[in-house]
Amino acid sequence: xxxxxxxxxxxxxxxxxxxxxxxxxxxxxxxxxxxxxxxxxxxxxxxxxxxxxxxxxxxxxxxxxxxxxxxxxxxxxxxxxxxxxxxxxxxxxxxxxxxxxxxxxxxxxxxxxxxxxxxxxxxxxxxxxxxxxxxxxxxxxxxxxxxxxxxxxxxxxxxxxxxxxxxxxxxxxxxxxxxxxxxxxxxxxxxxxxxxxxxxxxxxxxxxxxxxxxxxxxxxxxxxxxxxxxxxxxxxxxxxxxxxxxxxxxxxxxxxxxxxxxxxxxxxxxxxxxxxxxxxxxxxxxx
Ligand SMILES: Cc1ncc(C[n+]2csc(CCOP(=O)(O)OP(=O)(O)O)c2C)c(N)n1
Ligand code: SF4
Numbered sequence: 001x002x003x004x005x006x007x008x009x010x011x012x013x014x015x016x017x018x019x020x021x022x023x024x025x026x027x028x029x030x031x032x033x034x035x036x037x038x039x040x041x042x043x044x045x046x047x048x049x050x051x052x053x054x055x056x057x058x059x060x061x062x063x064x065x066x067x068x069x070x071x072x073x074x075x076x077x078x079x080x081x082x083x084x085x086x087x088x089x090x091x092x093x094x095x096x097x098x099x100x101x102x103x104x105x106x107x108x109x110x111x112x113x114x115x116x117x118x119x120x121x122x123x124x125x126x127x128x129x130x131x132x133x134x135x136x137x138x139x140x141x142x143x144x145x146x147x148x149x150x151x152x153x154x155x156x157x158x159x160x161x162x163x164x165x166x167x168x169x170x171x172x173x174x175x176x177x178x179x180x181x182x183x184x185x186x187x188x189x190x191x192x193x194x195x196x197x198x199x200x201x202x203x204x205x206x207x208x209x210x211x212x213x214x215x216x217x218x219x220x221x222x223x224x225x226x227x228x229x230x231x232x233x234x235x236x237x238x239x240x241x242x243x244x245x246x247x248x249x250x251x252x253x254x255x256x257x258x259x260x261x262x263x264x265x266x267x268x269x270x271x272x273x274x275x276x277x278x279x280x281x282x283x284x285x286x287x
Contacts, residue, residue: 020171020197031181047090068099107161128202164189218245
């Protein structure tokens with residue numbers, strides 16, 4: 001069966017007109033459509049934030065989880081049924097603040113999910129507090145005199161933590177972003193895409209133009225090979241994190257294939273490891 005682009009359309013977005021998150025949703029829908037993925041074979045798990053609403057606006061199975069907890073929920077779903085295409089999504093506050101630990105552990109484990117972070121350098125749903133990716137000096141409701149902190153560098157963290165696919169996109173370049181999401185979904189392993197997705201209501205500094213003026217597009221550098229982690233790290237650091245394109249990709253054994261008893265099939269289709277009799281003998285022995 002073939003699917004129409006409209007098959008991936010969920011509830012009508014309530015985002016502000018011009019919000020960068022529209023492009024992320026549109027590109028995810030385009031990517032799923034171009035890959036011909038059945039909506040019922042996909043699960044979008046999101047955290048809390050304006051960005052977190054994406055699981056409602058995309059038509060598939062969905063789980064609008066807790067603030068910062070999209071990755072552990074997505075990990076559980078992926079392990080329970082490795083046949084599903086599992087997307088975790090949220091904001092920079094969600095993923096790099098309260099949820100940062102999950103990001104690092106999913107990367108080193110190589111959980112087979114695509115993780116999309118809509119990075120607008122601010123907490124938007126809560127009306128404009130600084131976030132981990134806000135630049136030093138950023139003035140917000142919680143930093144009226146400017147942030148005193150150096151900003152967090154998600155690509156460097158992803159590379160250092162062992163992510164097997166690292167990319168960055170921009171809501172102002174939907175062609176590239178669609179291709180990145182397609183590549184991330186097709187990649188077997190933990191795929192991280194940081195997307196510059198401006199908040200047009202609460203962040204008047206990091207606007208579409210602000211990003212456009214700074215971005216260095218790796219697609220225009222034909223000699224760049226994304227297979228060398230050290231080179232990728234150097235490239236990201238050299239460019240102060242504003243590269244777009246596929247930054248790093250490697251093949252590595254998947255997390256669920258490393259766990260004893262977990263098969264490449266849904267848990268519901270996997271025969272129990274013990275018979276009822278064996279189970280009762282064991283419980284009698286130890287309980
Ligand atoms: C445990 C917990 N702490 C705090 C909050 C309040 N809260 C909701 S969304 C949010 C930040 C949203 O920012 P971000 O993740 O960057 O997403 P955006 O709204 O910018 O898309 C916070 C702090 C919450 N819902 N739950
Ligand atoms: S507040 Fe900002 S991030 Fe939230 S919907 Fe509006 S523009 Fe988008």
